[in-house]
Amino acid sequence: QKEVEQNSGPLSVPEGAIASLNCTYSDRVSQSFFWYRQYSGKSPELIMSIYSNGDKEDGRFTAQLNKASQYVSLLIRDSQPSDSATYLCAVNINQAGTALIFGKGTTLSVSS
Amino acid sequence: DADVTQTPRNRITKTGKRIMLECSQTKGHDRMYWYRQDPGLGLRLIYYSFDVKDINKGEISDGYSVSRQAQAKFSLSLESAIPNQTALYFCATSDTRKAYEQYFGPGTRLTVT
Numbered sequence: 001q002k003e004v005e006q007n008s009g010p011l012s013v014p015e016g017a018i019a020s021l022n023c024t025y026s027d028r029v030s031q032s033f034f035w036y037r038q039y040s041g042k043s044p045e046l047i048m049s050i051y052s053n054g055d056k057e058d059g060r061f062t063a064q065l066n067k068a069s070q071y072v073s074l075l076i077r078d079s080q081p082s083d084s085a086t087y088l089c090a091v092n093i094n095q096a097g098t099a100l101i102f103g104k105g106t107t108l109s110v111s112s
Numbered sequence: 113d114a115d116v117t118q119t120p121r122n123r124i125t126k127t128g129k130r131i132m133l134e135c136s137q138t139k140g141h142d143r144m145y146w147y148r149q150d151p152g153l154g155l156r157l158i159y160y161s162f163d164v165k166d167i168n169k170g171e172i173s174d175g176y177s178v179s180r181q182a183q184a185k186f187s188l189s190l191e192s193a194i195p196n197q198t199a200l201y202f203c204a205t206s207d208t209r210k211a212y213e214q215y216f217g218p219g220t221r222l223t224v225t
Contacts (some may be wrong), residue, residue, distance in 0.1 A: 035128065044202070102155040
């Protein structure tokens with residue numbers, strides 16, 4: 001069964017620190033990887049996508065992908081209390097674009 | 113703004129009742145999805161549709177049915193609701209050109225008593 005694994009947390013960091021969220025996936029042929037942010041009681045919001053090995057930066061967010069290790073991570077620099085949310089890792093499971101498999105999410109808490 | 117809307121936002125219903133959740137989008141996307149989210153289980157795919165004539169089962173389709181009335185409308189039905197269908201339901205859309213980048217509606221909180 002195709003799986004996406006994340007530590008549930010909570011991950012607690014002080015304001016201004018770097019938060020590091022990790023995700024592993026089981027399907028070696030996966031090609032597309034996403035990070036969604038979900039505030040409590042709200043819907044998931046796409047914040048990062050990454051398709052190639054290496055780093056992709058967008059503002060304070062950096063996504064890192066290592067396909068050989070089947071590992072994707074999200075770094076949040078200069079963490080703010082407003083970053084406190086659950087972060088969902090999502091991975092495609094086939095080439096037809098039919099579906100994403102979501103991890104159960106890591107809850108991040110940024111303290112001021 | 114182009115958006116994904118869901119109605120109702122909250123619904124309480126009794127076991128055995130038929131209920132329909134509706135999703136509309138103004139993003140112009142061709143692909144639409146229904147997910148449910150449960151504490152500890154994450155997001156799970158119920159059904160998805162690539163266009164009006166294409167409907168596909170997801171991971172947990174038993175007890176659910178869908179209808180794609182138009183490119184912009186995708187509804188989810190529970191024919192005979194049961195308590196373990198109590199969950200948060202999300203509709204999502206994506207464009208074929210960026211098929212995996214899915215955009216979610218605000219969700220419907222459904223309680224079956």
